[in-house]
Amino acid sequence: MVEKLQKILKNALIALNIQFEDEIFIERSRRPEYGHYTSNIAMLLAKKLCRSPLKIAEDLVYSIDKNAEIIDKVEAITPGFINFFIAPAAFQKIVSEVLKDGDRFGSSNIGKGAKAQVEFVSANPTGPLTVGHGRQAVLGDTVARILEWNGYDVDREYYYNDAGRQMRILGYSTYIRYRQLLGFDDVFPDDHYQGEYIIDVARDIKEKYGDQLKDDPENNIFKESAEMAVFEDIKKTLGDLDIVFDRYYNEKSLYDDGLIEDVLERFKAINATYEKDGAIWFKAGEYGATEDRVLWKSVVDEATYRLPDIAYHETKFKRGYDLIVDIFGADHHATVPDVLAGLQALGYSTDNIKVLIHQFVTLTRGGEKVKMSTRKANYVTLSELMDEVGKDVVRYFYIMRGMKSHLNFDLNLAKTEGDENPVYYLQYAHARIASILRNAKVKGLTLDGDVDLSLLRENETIALLNVISEFREVGILCGQALEPQILTTYLQKLATAFHKFYTVHRVITDDFLLSRTRLALVTAVKIVLANGLNLLGITAPERM
RNA sequence: CCGCCCAUGGCUCAACUGGAUAGAGCAGCGGACUUCUAAUCCGCAGGUUGCAGGUUCGAAUCCUGCUGGGCGGACCA
Numbered sequence: 001m002v003e004k005l006q007k008i009l010k011n012a013l014i015a016l017n018i019q020f021e022d023e024i025f026i027e028r029s030r031r032p033e034y035g036h037y038t039s040n041i042a043m044l045l046a047k048k049l050c051r052s053p054l055k056i057a058e059d060l061v062y063s064i065d066k067n068a069e070i071i072d073k074v075e076a077i078t079p080g081f082i083n084f085f086i087a088p089a090a091f092q093k094i095v096s097e098v099l100k101d102g103d104r105f106g107s108s109n110i111g112k113g114a115k116a117q118v119e120f121v122s123a124n125p126t127g128p129l130t131v132g133h134g135r136q137a138v139l140g141d142t143v144a145r146i147l148e149w150n151g152y153d154v155d156r157e158y159y160y161n162d163a164g165r166q167m168r169i170l171g172y173s174t175y176i177r178y179r180q181l182l183g184f185d186d187v188f189p190d191d192h193y194q195g196e197y198i199i200d201v202a203r204d205i206k207e208k209y210g211d212q213l214k215d216d217p218e219n220n221i222f223k224e225s226a227e228m229a230v231f232e233d234i235k236k237t238l239g240d241l242d243i244v245f246d247r248y249y250n251e252k253s254l255y256d257d258g259l260i261e262d263v264l265e266r267f268k269a270i271n272a273t274y275e276k277d278g279a280i281w282f283k284a285g286e287y288g289a290t291e292d293r294v295l296w297k298s299v300v301d302e303a304t305y306r307l308p309d310i311a312y313h314e315t316k317f318k319r320g321y322d323l324i325v326d327i328f329g330a331d332h333h334a335t336v337p338d339v340l341a342g343l344q345a346l347g348y349s350t351d352n353i354k355v356l357i358h359q360f361v362t363l364t365r366g367g368e369k370v371k372m373s374t375r376k377a378n379y380v381t382l383s384e385l386m387d388e389v390g391k392d393v394v395r396y397f398y399i400m401r402g403m404k405s406h407l408n409f410d411l412n413l414a415k416t417e418g419d420e421n422p423v424y425y426l427q428y429a430h431a432r433i434a435s436i437l438r439n440a441k442v443k444g445l446t447l448d449g450d451v452d453l454s455l456l457r458e459n460e461t462i463a464l465l466n467v468i469s470e471f472r473e474v475g476i477l478c479g480q481a482l483e484p485q486i487l488t489t490y491l492q493k494l495a496t497a498f499h500k501f502y503t504v505h506r507v508i509t510d511d512f513l514l515s516r517t518r519l520a521l522v523t524a525v526k527i528v529l530a531n532g533l534n535l536l537g538i539t540a541p542e543r544m
Numbered sequence: 545c546c547g548c549c550c551a552u553g554g555c556u557c558a559a560c561u562g563g564a565u566a567g568a569g570c571a572g573c574g575g576a577c578u579u580c581u582a583a584u585c586c587g588c589a590g591g592u593u594g595c596a597g598g599u600u601c602g603a604a605u606c607c608u609g610c611u612g613g614g615c616g617g618a619c620c621a
Contacts, residue, residue: 030564030567052601122621164621302619329615333549334547401557424583433580499584507580
């Protein structure tokens with residue numbers, strides 16, 4: 001639709017002999033009086049042509065091909081908008097398009113099969129995922145789904161490090177729990193991991209090894225068992241959210257493959273490093289970052305996290321990804337310029353890296369903040385949240401706000417099954433249609449047979465068709481902006497348009513032709529709702 | 545001290561390269577179920593878009609300076 005209008009305007013410009021190279025901007029009108037689509041092109045041209053925008057708009061309207069079948073009416077309005085009123089027939093056609101494309105309706109091929117990678121969660125396996133990780137998990141997976149929907153070949157990747165200090169603490173925490181289970185009255189250090197899950201791991205070790213390891217805190221079994229248990233738990237939680245990673249990338253392999261050393265040597269070779277205070281610094285400032293950074297420590301003979309981060313990101317290029325999406329929490333945003341600077345130093349263009357930074361989550365219960373501390377046992381885990389409110393609500397709540405906003409996750413609201421909960425509003429629309437289809441079937445009414453789409457002409461019906469036709473644009477916009485929240489806003493709009501239609505018009509009546517035609521309409525709505533919900537990883541129920 | 549993000553009705557949030565009269569939901573008040581699901585719909589009320597300037601035909605959106613909040617600025621990740 002937009003393309004057609006652009007073409008119509010383009011022809012009008014040519015007819016008036018006006019030069020305009022950029023893409024002609026067409027947007028949905030805000031109000032019904034302004035028609036269905038609007039262009040501000042006359043106002044953009046006003047300065048260049050030194051003429052009143054309204055005059056230009058009027059000229060354009062005059063030159064527009066009135067015979068174009070999709071247009072009912074075109075108006076030029078002060079201060080210079082051109083408003084298009086679309087012919088009902090153009091909207092009505094959308095029904096058959098939806099029915100034809102089915103679960104692919106709205107998808108696009110703007111990705112053209114390019115390889116994309118989305119890296120997210122990337123939490124080290126020291127404990128269960130928290131509600132904080134949840135936002136990133138759902139955001140990342142939804143972005144991945146949206147990219148797939150737009151024709152990208154997407155890999156989901158989880159990057160982790162099981163070699164650091166935190167992991168040693170995890171191992172030692174397990175060891176102490178093990179000792180305690182053996183009856184020793186060891187004191188559990190305050191700053192160690194106090195979660196229940198550690199005790200379970202310790203119990204398993206005790207069952208297998210008895211007290212053989214009681215004086216062997218360095219034994220890898222503690223760390224490895226804990227890590228394995230934690231990872232199983234993380235994967236299960238993610239699986240419950242319908243999130244499956246294609247790859248878990250261990251930082252350690254960067255060392256094993258010699259990539260850390262390799263990157264460092266190349267930095268040195270191009271003189272991008274220098275020594276100061278016994279440490280090796282990277283001239284990040286020369287490559288777009290604000291400050292130089294230490295790459296190799298002097299106090300201990302090891303790299304800082306920045307070096308493996310850079311080496312890791314280089315593998316993404318080497319592995320042939322055309323689009324690289326990183327999802328970070330606000331607490332990691334400071335590392336972004338360093339990684340980008342590193343890649344630039346290595347000679348890569350960072351244009352194809354999109355870094356999405358999301359703000360934090362606060363959990364509230366009845367208006368009161370739920371406090372969270374990672375090491376203490378008093379945080380709410382993602383899996384507990386799932387148990388409490390279910391996958392659909394969790395996914396929806398995480399995605400319904402823009403990622404730049406702080407997310408207020410209201411447990412009470414999430415738990416209500418009533419009208420306050422926005423998830424059910426969408427699902428209810430879908431279930432309601434399913435119910436209509438069941439009733440139709442009982443009465444022997446199916447889509448087999450003639451329909452007359454021109455019967456779809458009441459205000460509520462046209463409004464509904466208009467929203468359906470917007471779905472493709474929304475999908476593409478989401479794919480470009482990588483902002484899933486656009487989709488939730490749209491689906492609310494679609495559900496509203498349907499509910500309004502439903503209260504005014506009956507689908508199943510004695511008029512067979514009209515009934516079958518409306519049945520086609522609501523089936524189309526059902527398909528679009530299901531496609532949208534599926535993109536969000538939310539189930540589209542047949543009954544509620 | 546420096547950097548990034550945020551501030552929109554009582555609450556939670558929208559607003560698509562800067563567009564027309566800033567929109568929803570919840571909470572409040574008043575209506576609509578003998579008809580395909582009332583988890584719905586309709587109506588009323590609610591706003592100086594944090595403050596002060598600037599840019600222009602036009603600003604919630606862009607720029608500058610404040611105020612208030614979140615997160616960072618480690619040889620922690």
